[in-house]
Amino acid sequence: MAGAARASLNRGLAVVGLGGAAAVTFMLQNAYNSSADCTAENAPNLKTTLSSTINIEDLDPAAVSDTSKPMSERMTTYVRLVQKKLVESIQGLENTGSASGSPAQFLVESWKRKEGGEGISCVLQDGIIFEKAGVNVSVVYGNLPSAAIRQMSADHDGILQKLGYNVGGDDADVDALPFFATGVSTVIHPLNPYAPTGHMNLRYFEIRHPRTLKNGQVNPRYTKNEPAAWWFGGGCDLTPNYLIPEDARYFHEQIKSSLEMQDPAFYPAWKKWCDKYFWIVHRKESRGVGGVFFDDLTLPSWSKGKKSFIPLYNGEKSVDTQLVGAKQHDENTLFEAVQAVGNTFIPAYLTIVQRRKDLLFNHFNKDWQRLRRGRYAEFNLVYDRGTKFGLQTPGARMESILMSLPPQATWKYMDAISGTGREQSEAATKFSIEQDRAFPPEEVEARRKMQATLENPQQWV
Secondary structure, eight states: OOHHHHHHHHHHHHHHHHHOHHHHHHHHHHHTTTTSSOOGGGSOOOOOEEESSOOOTTOOGGGGGOTTSOHHHHHHHHHHHHHHHHHHHHHHHHTTSOTTSOOOOOEEEEEEOTTSOEEEEEEEESOSSEEEEEEEEEEEEEEEEHHHHHHHHHHTTSHHHHHTOOBSSTTOSBSEEEEEEEEEEEEEEESSTTSOEEEEEEEEEEEOOOSBOTTSOBOTTOOTTOOSEEEEEEEEEEEOSSOOHHHHHHHHHHHHHHHHTTOTTHHHHHHHHHHHHTEETTTTEESSSEEEEEEEEOOOGGGTTSOEEEEEESSSSOGGGEEEEEEEEOHHHHHHHHHHHHHHHHHHHHHHHHHHTTOOOOHHHHHHHHHHHHHHHHHHHHTOHHHHHHHTSTTOOHHHHGGGSOSOOOOOTTOTTTOTTGGGOHHHHHHHHHHHHHSOHHHHHHHHHHHHHHHSOOOOO
16 A cells, blocks of 8 residues: 555544544545555546435344344444435425425435445535535445554554454564444535534444454454444534524433433533534634534443443543443443434424524625634534545545535634634724624624624533
8 A cells, every 4th residue: 555545544544433424434445455555546436326315125224223133234224224314304394495496306326336335425405495415324344454453543542452463563463454334424504594504423333353363373253243342433513603592402402311311421421522522723612502422432341241331531532531321331222322312313403494494584694604604614624533534535535525514605804703813903893893884783793692602612401
């Protein structure tokens, strides 16, 4: 593998559990070919196929709750069902739009790689209710080279030490380890400035024992369908342009209520982690009003074969900030928590859009919406780990990577309300005077309330 490609792979593997379904997809571009001297450019994707609907005839929905089946199959089934539910729900709401225009339709593009792995990208653009909505699913697998395994271990609490393999070098047990990853990711940008942007992603990653060791001997630790290490990641969050406390509270109430049935410790830990992850450092403000975010959701390695308390990190990789679950968990209960996030996001978010989609708005509102979406784009391009990795990966599907970006965004120099460093800027003072003359007072006040909330994240429930 070329040096640049290997470096890109290593960066991606370090964050694959954090980026979302898109990041899982991008990792495959190099990872599957890690044992060969090739790059993604030499192994192009197969021709994609287009459709107007998602075909799930090959799925057995009962597999999701069938504990006799491997988690890879259960999670793959679940994310594909979630994708279909999301697409149908968004399309249904889009179809309720004004009779004066035609509702937009989802474009469904399926792709496959000849080396292994597939995905479905569903995108709706220029609609009556939604300016843009995307729902992606990825199912990928391959082999992690030794350098990638070491990098992943450094970023995921010493997985290599827990696995117990000597990786790389003349005396190595293995030169690569098989992996599997799947996930679903959605970003939804409504047309109405009073309707918030919604985002959700759910993902699953596992490392498997190889059938044989480097010396050719049968690996005594290999067991079909039993991974060597596994974890879930994901979350959901809300990004309004205007602060409507009722909507923020409702969204958080729904997520909290759903997660409390799984474990009362989940919501407070994951809410704080979400606030930390979606903080735009260079702007000193949050991307939105938060939600939940989690990663490395697994069982401690020493608990193999028995139930255990699950450590929850409060947004930090430090034992000093661990939170301990209020219940004992196993693989199935953690999967149920992941499903709780996915099953709750769809009705909670679309209920808010339903409330706001027909509110009257004007050019002042659209102007502010474009400014706020500029910040959304900044976060995704500067901080989002999946997006950053994808942009650095040769041969990655750029259209899928950039699917999350809003269709329209604006940047203004030293905006009087949201400009960074405006307190010390004479330009901001000048613009503020001009804005007060030109804008309705209620518009100025609404923008200031939103900005103040973004700079000081709140506890909504």
